[in-house]
Amino acid sequence: MCHQSATVCLTKSPTRQHRAIGPLALRLETLADPRCRRGKRHPFVAVLLVACSAVVAGAKSFAAIGQWAKEAPQGALARLGARAATAFALRIAPSSATVRRVVQRTCPGGLADLLGCDPAGAETLAVDGKSARGSRHGTTAATHLLAAMIGSGQTVTQLRVPDKTNEITCFAALLGDKAAGASLCR
Known part of the structure; x- marks a missing residue:
């Protein structure tokens, strides 16, 4: 928090003008990332987009958000901006602990x-x-x-x-x- x-x-x-920017991803980019520079594995906006998508899909807790993210299809994770790892560009979803830390520290x-x-x-x-x-x-x-x-x-x-x-x-x-x-x- x-x-x-x-x-x-x-x-x-942000102001009302930020709300009128357009897509949610562009609006979320106007927020300051509360994490320190070292140790970031997942993009800030991607973590928030995964959390928003899970909540829209019915997740009501951080554990449920993490479960949704773990089971999300690769195409969805790619559209949400999840980081790519391995030689096969496999998308890795943020864990429920990562989502909780980012959401709680965001203004x-x-x-x-x-x-x-x-x-x-x-x-x-x-x-x-x-x-x-x-x-x-x-x-x-x-x-x-x-x-x-x-x-x-x-x-x-x-x-x-x-x-x-x-x-x-x-x-x-x-x-x-x-x-x-x-x-x-x-």
Whole structure:
């Protein structure tokens, strides 16, 4: 997950113009890769595309995403950008642990902005905060996210609530220019 403050994370997250770029792969390229340079085996965008494809296919956990990736046909892995290995150009899917690490370290606001819907024309806008499941490690507190959704349940954007603050302090930053199109937030 994003280890930065909510303001920095929201500032770095993509804008509506990024959402209009076109194909999902091009939109995901606008996100910063949270991994260090050494030890990367799988392209950042390919890992996210494999995760998105598995979720669309019905995967509900990182283990299920890893299982889907392991069983995916070579043609699908090639279209998703999975790395090629061996002399026969065999595509190797990222493991469930790799997918989990990449997704958890990617800025949640950036992913929501790229994958979320446009609030223009929405009649209602709901805001809700939740602690991310599995994000607590040892003495580190769980990551708390604040999300904005339209009436149909589609996410517009989300951001991380900094430690030692609450959702109320992040409400204005969350809605900033993201919800300018919603008729309720004039």
